Amino acid sequence: xxxxxxxxxxxxxxxxxxxxxxxxxxxxxxxxxxxxxxxxxxxxxxxxxxxxxxxxxxxxxxxxxxxxxxxxxxxxxxxxxxxxxxxxxxxxxxxxxxxxxxxxxxxxxxxxxxxxxxxxxxxxxxxxxxxxxxxxxxxxxxxxxxxxxxxxxxxxxxxxxxxxxxxxxxxxxxxxxxxxxxxxxxxxxxxxxxxxxxxxxxxxxxxxxxxxxxxxxxxxxxxxxxxxxxxxxxxxxxxxxxxxxxxxxxxxxxxxx
Amino acid sequence: xxxxxxxxxxxxxxxxxxxxxxxxxxxxxxxxxxxxxxxxxxxxxxxxxxxxxxxxxxxxxxxxxxxxxxxxxxxxxxxxxxxxxxxxxxxxxxxxxxxxxxxxxxxxxxxxxxxxxxxxxxxxxxxxxxxxxxxxxxxxxxxxxxxxxxxxxxxxxxxxxxxxxxxxxxxxxxxxxxxxxxxxxxxxxxxxxxxxxxxxxxxxxxxxxxxxxxxxxxxxxxxxxxxxxxxxxxxxxxxxxxxxxxxxxxxxxxxxxxxxxxxxxxxxxxxxxxxxxxxxxxxxxxxxxxxxxxxxxxxxxxxxxxxxxxxxxxxxxxxxxxxxxxxxxxxxxxxxxxxxxxxxxxxxxxxxxxxxxxxxxxxxxxxxxxxxxxxxxxxxxxxxxxxxxxxxxxxxxxxxxxxxxxxxxxxxxxxxxxxxxxxxxxxxxxxxxxxxxxxxxxxxxxxxxxxxxxxxxxxxxxxxxxxxxxxxxxxxxxxxxxxxxxxxxxxxxxxxxxxxxxxxxxxxxxxxxxxxxxxxxxxxxxxxxxxxxxxxxxxxxxxxxxxxxxxxxxxxxxxxxxxxxxxxxxxxxxxxxxxxxxxxxxxxxxxxxxxxxxxxxxxxxxxxxxxxxxxxxxxxxxxxxxxxxxxxxxxxxxx
Ligand SMILES: Cc1cc2nc3c(=O)[nH]c(=O)nc-3n(C[C@H](O)[C@H](O)[C@H](O)COP(=O)(O)OP(=O)(O)OC[C@H]3O[C@@H](n4cnc5c(N)ncnc54)[C@H](O)[C@@H]3O)c2cc1C
Ligand code: SF4
Ligand code: FES
Numbered sequence: 001x002x003x004x005x006x007x008x009x010x011x012x013x014x015x016x017x018x019x020x021x022x023x024x025x026x027x028x029x030x031x032x033x034x035x036x037x038x039x040x041x042x043x044x045x046x047x048x049x050x051x052x053x054x055x056x057x058x059x060x061x062x063x064x065x066x067x068x069x070x071x072x073x074x075x076x077x078x079x080x081x082x083x084x085x086x087x088x089x090x091x092x093x094x095x096x097x098x099x100x101x102x103x104x105x106x107x108x109x110x111x112x113x114x115x116x117x118x119x120x121x122x123x124x125x126x127x128x129x130x131x132x133x134x135x136x137x138x139x140x141x142x143x144x145x146x147x148x149x150x151x152x153x154x155x156x157x158x159x160x161x162x163x164x165x166x167x168x169x170x171x172x173x174x175x176x177x178x179x180x181x182x183x184x185x186x187x188x189x190x191x192x193x194x195x196x197x198x199x200x201x202x203x204x205x206x207x208x209x210x211x212x213x214x215x216x217x218x219x220x221x222x223x224x225x226x227x228x229x230x231x232x233x234x235x236x237x238x239x240x241x242x243x244x245x246x247x248x249x250x251x252x253x254x255x256x257x
Numbered sequence: 258x259x260x261x262x263x264x265x266x267x268x269x270x271x272x273x274x275x276x277x278x279x280x281x282x283x284x285x286x287x288x289x290x291x292x293x294x295x296x297x298x299x300x301x302x303x304x305x306x307x308x309x310x311x312x313x314x315x316x317x318x319x320x321x322x323x324x325x326x327x328x329x330x331x332x333x334x335x336x337x338x339x340x341x342x343x344x345x346x347x348x349x350x351x352x353x354x355x356x357x358x359x360x361x362x363x364x365x366x367x368x369x370x371x372x373x374x375x376x377x378x379x380x381x382x383x384x385x386x387x388x389x390x391x392x393x394x395x396x397x398x399x400x401x402x403x404x405x406x407x408x409x410x411x412x413x414x415x416x417x418x419x420x421x422x423x424x425x426x427x428x429x430x431x432x433x434x435x436x437x438x439x440x441x442x443x444x445x446x447x448x449x450x451x452x453x454x455x456x457x458x459x460x461x462x463x464x465x466x467x468x469x470x471x472x473x474x475x476x477x478x479x480x481x482x483x484x485x486x487x488x489x490x491x492x493x494x495x496x497x498x499x500x501x502x503x504x505x506x507x508x509x510x511x512x513x514x515x516x517x518x519x520x521x522x523x524x525x526x527x528x529x530x531x532x533x534x535x536x537x538x539x540x541x542x543x544x545x546x547x548x549x550x551x552x553x554x555x556x557x558x559x560x561x562x563x564x565x566x567x568x569x570x571x572x573x574x575x576x577x578x579x580x581x582x583x584x585x586x587x588x589x590x591x592x593x594x595x596x597x598x599x600x601x602x603x604x605x606x607x608x609x610x611x612x613x614x615x616x617x618x619x620x621x622x623x624x625x626x627x628x629x630x631x632x633x634x635x636x637x638x639x640x641x642x643x644x645x646x647x648x649x650x651x652x653x654x655x656x657x658x659x660x661x662x663x664x665x666x667x668x669x670x671x672x673x674x675x676x677x678x679x680x681x682x683x684x685x686x687x688x689x690x691x692x693x694x695x696x697x698x699x700x701x702x703x704x705x706x707x708x709x710x711x712x713x714x715x716x717x718x719x720x721x722x723x724x725x726x727x728x729x730x731x732x733x734x735x736x737x738x739x740x741x742x743x744x745x746x747x748x749x750x751x752x753x754x755x756x757x758x759x760x761x762x763x764x765x766x767x768x769x770x771x772x773x774x775x776x777x778x779x780x781x782x783x784x785x786x787x788x789x790x791x792x793x794x795x796x797x798x799x800x801x802x803x804x805x806x807x808x809x810x811x812x813x814x815x816x817x818x819x820x821x822x823x824x825x826x827x828x829x830x831x832x833x834x835x836x837x838x839x840x841x842x843x844x845x846x847x848x849x850x851x852x853x854x855x856x857x858x859x860x861x862x863x864x865x866x867x868x869x870x871x872x873x874x875x876x877x878x879x880x881x882x883x884x885x886x887x888x889x890x891x892x893x894x895x896x
Contacts, residue, residue, distance in 0.1 A: 141386065
């Protein structure tokens with residue numbers, strides 16, 4: 001029989017984007033240590049339904065740490081205290097019997113609360129739409145092996161591409177900046193040969209769209225600490241360099257760059 | 258009554274698609290913008306279709322209940338994607354991929370579709386690589402391949418253990434490009450709740466805005482359903498929590514035949530359930546079977562830790578029974594064998610509900626670093642969930658439902674039996690027959706979306722130039738909206754005592770017990786009496802709280818579970834009528850002496866497509882005969 005925990009939860013409840021929110025206290029008894037954090041919330045919700053209270057809304061889908069849908073500030077930390085772990089992959093064995101756990105939504109101006117713990121992260125999609133792609137229409141590609149990609153570049157590009165778009169970096173940042181997310185997408189595409197044609201246009205557009213939604217980066221590094229995919233801060237430096245180059249190159253002074 | 262015309266083109270198998278492409282009508286580039294197309298779903302199938310259609314010039318509206326297109330369940334695919342590139346020079350070809358897929362599907366798929374799939378598979382890799390999908394590469398910078406899921410050639414392209422994620426990001430980014438260009442209109446957190454027909458043809462959809470609760474309509478010249486599979490009818494599955502059958506089912510209720518509902522796939526390598534509260538099962542990629550060895554202790558109820566069981570007291574049952582394929586036998590074979598040993602009482606773990614997948618040999622041979630490079634993220638995931646370190650102790654695995662081969666019936670053009678309504682990706686029944694090979698779902702979803710639908714949809718639209726879309730204040734839309742609203746009201750007013758999750762879990766148990774890995778006439782008949790009884794309870798005793806005018810995920814689930822009830826009954830009926838075993842459908846009454854699936858080609862080499870005949874009557878079963886001209890039907894043998 002696995003260990004059981006008795007917990008107290010303080011959960012943020014908010015009816016809608018324009019309504020005031022507040023904390024509610026719930027007790028969770030007999031929580032198995034094998035449960036994930038979200039299964040623990042499921043259990044609380046089951047109890048709420050039994051006692052006639054509206055269940056807590058929270059975002060989740062794959063519960064495998066890959067879709068980027070789950071969120072939550074757990075005791076003030078995005079995705080909880082475990083390094084490189086999403087909330088859905090956080091297991092109750094990491095908590096102690098008798099703990100009080102504070103659960104809040106990701107907070108940022110660009111992530112308005114939809115309801116309870118659910119927030120709207122569509123500003124991330126706007127950043128991608130600003131240039132987070134390689135323009136190759138279906139059918140226009142040549143044989144894949146005509147473009148060798150040095151393994152190192154491919155691997156680093158992959159490290160960046162592993163970003164799941166969860167927004168923890170923004171939620172953890174004192175300035176609500178989205179540098180880590182944006183730089184991850186930029187590095188994924190800017191590091192490989194296929195991404196070169198649009199490199200500087202992409203960089204300028206994505207960075208400027210990011211700035212229209214999010215705060216500015218003052219190098220706290222909290223984003224990396226919170227990131228469930230361990231996205232490296234180096235990508236931010238890379239983005240900054242490319243942005244400066246873009247500012248020069250995009251002046252379209254042919255031959256002068 | 259609609260009839261089943263599969264519209265398979267003439268010609269030899271290798272020429273059919275080429276001939277068809279030439280004979281289909283084209284829509285002039287300037288006229289494409291006069292057509293509106295609705296795509297529901299932004300997984301691999303939906304995102305690739307929406308992007309490609311809009312690149313061609315069609316005006317596209319795309320819908321997803323997720324908060325972003327990138328969240329679709331496709332994101333979770335781990336292992337890889339097949340393509341007949343033959344980059345490894347090991348004898349692969351379009352014909353071999355075709356042959357393997359037909360055979361792997363246990364001869365229950367349409368030859369013509371499968372051949373087309375194999376043909377376009379090579380274009381998918383080119384497209385994805387050009388989009389920047391970071392496939393694994395060799396030191397020379399060229400693409401790496403591995404053998405996967407029982408294939409004897411290395412034709413699987415992969416991106417670490419995150420192939421689905423990377424391919425979906427590629428398709429999502431192509432979609433984002435088109436959204437930015439203003440040619441795709443994106444609707445997130447919006448759920449399709451009905452397909453609307455006018456004069457027998459699809460003219461649009463009814464949706465509910467999941468944030469405001471508002472019900473509204475959208476019209477178009479064609480509707481594409483790319484809404485994924487129905488594995489969550491089992492409650493516990495490897496699917497994402499929100500995956501469901503609603504879009505397909507509501508189309509079914511409006512006239513789309515539903516095919517081969519009983520063909521569901523159990524994946525052999527998932528982490529066994531740990532307790533009652535388990536909300537989903539986690540897949541450990543099949544690629545692990547390339548290097549891991551599956552075994553159970555020889556003795557019953559062995560309580561020793563795995564490392565204490567000496568080599569001589571282990572039963573590597575797959576290697577023993579299938580020396581040629583060993584641990585790489587197809588999924589259904591691997592799964593059933595696991596069930597057999599666990600049912601015999603040789604299961605491992607506290608709940609005795611798993612078998613070992615052991616990496617000791619490969620770690621000895623290649624070292625931990627090599628193993629970490631290949632499977633690091635999977636091993637981490639395993640340790641995170643179970644608290645056990647798979648570098649030191651063998652993993653415990655057990656089969657779980659993973660994929661559904663059945664789905665909306667479509668013809669060769671991917672059109673359903675509702676004219677103007679198409680279905681692509683896992684939502685349709687098309688290419689995998691009774692069993693899907695590993696790394697073939699990603700291939701099919703992207704084939705449909707990038708390279709098939711964009712051609713075939715034009716053939717139908719070309720003749721409709723100048724036809725206006727049906728306005729959304731037409732009575733057909735208003736009636737459909739009223740029906741959706743009244744279902745919402747009905748749910749909210751039941752006022753019973755049990756949560757929607759409770760009903761879902763109970764339904765799942767019935768479906769798993771009787772329509773799971775092994776089916777019997779008796780069990781299926783039981784299912785057909787237990788499911789309706791539970792369903793009646795559901796409609797009487799469901800408790801939904803909160804409001805229908807805000808985000809309310811319990812309300813969303815209620816609609817989905819209501820549809821799962823109806824689907825589960827169809828699955829049981831379909832399984833009952835199919836008096837044979839094939840692929841994922843194993844009827845205990847029909848097995849060979851060796852315990853393998855025993856097909857009945859004489860009577861069952863057909864697709865069963867069911868026609869909705871009203872809520873109070875049983876669907877009508879139609880048959881599409883399958884004709885095999887290029888692959889000889891044999892008993893599968895993996896000895
Ligand atoms: C854990 C796991 C691993 C896998 N690994 C592999 C692998 O390695 N190789 C492989 O080939 N296959 C694999 N598969 C299978 C493969 O991932 C899926 O079959 C495939 O991705 C399905 O893609 P799709 O586009 O058809 O549907 P999905 O990706 O499921 O997308 C469905 C879309 O439809 C939307 N939707 C659904 N219903 C509605 C509605 N009513 N209203 C609005 N929107 C709706 C959803 O929001 C979503 O956008 C795996 C599956 C799982 C579960
Ligand atoms: S960079 Fe990390 S924290 Fe930020 S969105 Fe990506 S995965 Fe999430
Ligand atoms: S639910 Fe998908 S990452 Fe957590």
